[in-house]
Structures are given as C-alpha cells and as structure tokens.
Amino acid sequence: MNSVNTLKIPVQITNLQRQLGGQTILQDITTQVRPGDVVGLLGKNGSGKTTLLETLLGFGAPAFGQCQLWGEKSTELAPATKQRIGYVPQRDELPGEMTPKQLFDLYRQLRPEWNDDLLKQLMPEWELSEGKRIRRMSEGQKQKLAIVLAVAHNPDLLVLDEPVASLDPIARRQFFQQLMDYACREHTAIIFSSHIVSDMERIVSRVWCLQNGTLTCDQPLDTLYETVVRVDYSGALTDKAVIGIDQILFSQNSPHGGQLVIKDWNDAKREQLLSLGASQVKASGLSLEDIFLYWHGGTYAN
Numbered sequence: 001m002n003s004v005n006t007l008k009i010p011v012q013i014t015n016l017q018r019q020l021g022g023q024t025i026l027q028d029i030t031t032q033v034r035p036g037d038v039v040g041l042l043g044k045n046g047s048g049k050t051t052l053l054e055t056l057l058g059f060g061a062p063a064f065g066q067c068q069l070w071g072e073k074s075t076e077l078a079p080a081t082k083q084r085i086g087y088v089p090q091r092d093e094l095p096g097e098m099t100p101k102q103l104f105d106l107y108r109q110l111r112p113e114w115n116d117d118l119l120k121q122l123m124p125e126w127e128l129s130e131g132k133r134i135r136r137m138s139e140g141q142k143q144k145l146a147i148v149l150a151v152a153h154n155p156d157l158l159v160l161d162e163p164v165a166s167l168d169p170i171a172r173r174q175f176f177q178q179l180m181d182y183a184c185r186e187h188t189a190i191i192f193s194s195h196i197v198s199d200m201e202r203i204v205s206r207v208w209c210l211q212n213g214t215l216t217c218d219q220p221l222d223t224l225y226e227t228v229v230r231v232d233y234s235g236a237l238t239d240k241a242v243i244g245i246d247q248i249l250f251s252q253n254s255p256h257g258g259q260l261v262i263k264d265w266n267d268a269k270r271e272q273l274l275s276l277g278a279s280q281v282k283a284s285g286l287s288l289e290d291i292f293l294y295w296h297g298g299t300y301a302n
C-alpha cells in the first residue's frame with residue numbers, strides 16, 4: 001500500500017501483538033477501518049476488546065506489529081491528528097467536581113472543530129443539565145455526557161468502548177439512531193464494542209469478533225448473514241459424514257434428518273451435503289446474536 005493511500009485510511013492495524021503483565025493479550029491482528037465504516041467489535045469478557053481499542057488509539061505500545069491512524073503511528077500521533085478522534089472509554093473518566101458547562105467551556109478552547117449547534121441539539125434530547133455537577137449524575141447520564149463530549153468536535157474517527165452499557169432502552173435506541181445519522185452525515189469511521197448484539201445489528205456495516213485475543217471474524221455484516229446459516233435437511237447423514245464438511249459450528253443429526261450451522265456456506269457445500277445423502281436441504285439466515293453464539297461453540301444458541 002502506498003503512503004498516499006494510508007493517509008486516507010483512518011485505522012490500519014498490521015500484525016499486531018500486545019502484551020500486558022507478561023501475557024500475550026492480542027495476537028496476529030491485521031485489519032483496517034475505512035471512512036464511513038461502522039465496525040462492531042464483539043467478544044466474550046476478557047477476549048481483548050478494550051485492549052484492542054486502547055492499543056489502536058496509542059495508549060500503550062504493541063510488542064510486535066503496529067497500529068496507524070491516517071498513516072501515523074498511534075503512539076506518536078501529531079496533535080492535529082488527535083483532534084480528529086472521539087473516544088468514549090469503558091470506564092467513566094469525567095472530572096466529578098465539574099459541571100458539563102464548565103467542561104464544554106474548556107473543550108471549546110482546546111478543540112477547533114467544536115460544534116455548539118450539535119451540543120444544543122443533543123443536551124435537551126438526552127435530558128442532560130449543563131449545570132449539574134458530574135459526580136451527582138447517574139451512571140447513564142455520565143455515559144451520555146461522555147458520548148456528547150466525544151462527538152461534539154465532529155471527529156473523523158469515533159471509538160466507543162461499551163457506550164450503551166448504562167443506558168436505558170429508550171436512550172439506547174436514541175443513541176443508535178443518532179449514531180446512524182451521524183455516520184451517514186459525516187462519513188465518520190466508527191468502531192464500537194458492545195455486548196448488546198441485537199442493538200449492534202441495527203447499525204454496523206462490519207463485524208470484528210475477538211476470541212482470546214485473535215480476530216477470528218472480520219467481515220461485512222451482509223456477508224456474515226449470507227455465509228453463516230442454519231441448514232435443515234432430510235435423510236440419514238451420519239456424524240462421521242458431517243465431520244467431513246468444513247466449517248461446521250453446530251450439528252444435530254438423527255436417522256431422518258438434522259440441522260447444521262455452517263460457516264462459509266456456498267453451492268459447493270450444498271452439493272457436498274446432497275452427495276452425502278441429504279435431501280431437501282434448506283438454508284436459513286441467523287440473527288447476529290445467534291451467529292455470535294454459534295461462533296463461540298453454540299451451547300446457548302437457539
């Protein structure tokens with residue numbers, strides 16, 4: 001890739017390995033995020049999501065490989081490049097003794113692209129008061145304020161680590177609607193992690209899935225829907241025969257028929273099933289939540 005191209009790519013991660021406390025937390029991650037991409041980062045507790053988001057933002061150096069934002073090494077970003085980023089950390093890092101108004105006054109000085117119009121729209125929409133001390137706010141109110149602060153300077157890259165964990169269902173819906181409007185309007189690259197997969201499904205264009213620090217899925221959401229499917233079939237397919245089919249995430253077989261969940265579903269796999277003795281092969285789509293559950297072993301999937 002030439003340097004002109006990397007300048008246009010908000011996030012480029014190459015062969016990333018990160019170690020913490022002598023342990024390898026992230027390994028072999030190579031991926032990128034382009035302008036307008038909305039990436040949903042999924043993974044079980046402890047799979048490395050926060051570590052990945054913090055590393056790509058330059059809060060800590062990789063043991064191997066690198067993260068670049070618009071062609072600059074994340075750990076050595078120029079001040080002007082930092083201004084292009086909005087970040088909502090997983091833990092509340094707001095100064096409790098300040099009010100939102102005092103914070104806004106401060107940020108307005110520091111951030112040239114500060115957007116007071118957006119603030120005027122978001123504060124009442126989210127029922128936030130400018131004069132209330134932050135330490136007196138509820139967790140959800142603080143989370144909303146952190147989101148407002150992250151978007152109010154019109155960033156080109158927005159990174160949100162569990163941004164909706166404390167929000168009520170109405171606020172969550174509002175947040176996703178606003179994020180969607182924002183992404184369409186500004187062509188901003190967005191990466192966010194969440195355990196609420198059904199919400200994520202409404203908005204993401206791409207899915208990253210981390211398993212023990214490895215990116216095992218990095219695909220457009222549409223591709224996932226098309227290629228990870230539940231297959232119902234009639235006929236006697238033995239467990240032994242099923243083992244010969246690549247990328248099976250789940251299987252339940254009886255002498256009369258059965259059900260499989262398969263990755264990378266395509267016509268060749270359909271033919272393979274037919275040649276093994278299956279008939280009436282019918283593939284149907286899955287929700288992102290079910291895809292995620294099957295991807296992790298399927299124990300609790302429907």
Ligand SMILES: Nc1ncnc2c1ncn2[C@@H]1O[C@H](COP(=O)(O)OP(=O)(O)OP(=O)(O)O)[C@@H](O)[C@H]1O
Pocket residue numbers: 020021023025043044045046047048049050051052
């Ligand atoms: N400073 C640290 N030193 C050693 N290990 C750490 C440190 N920070 C995190 N880890 C470990 O790294 C792994 C990944 O943690 P991380 O917080 O990135 O996971 P996560 O996917 O964000 O989890 P969750 O969904 O619970 O927020 C965990 O096993 C955690 O214990």
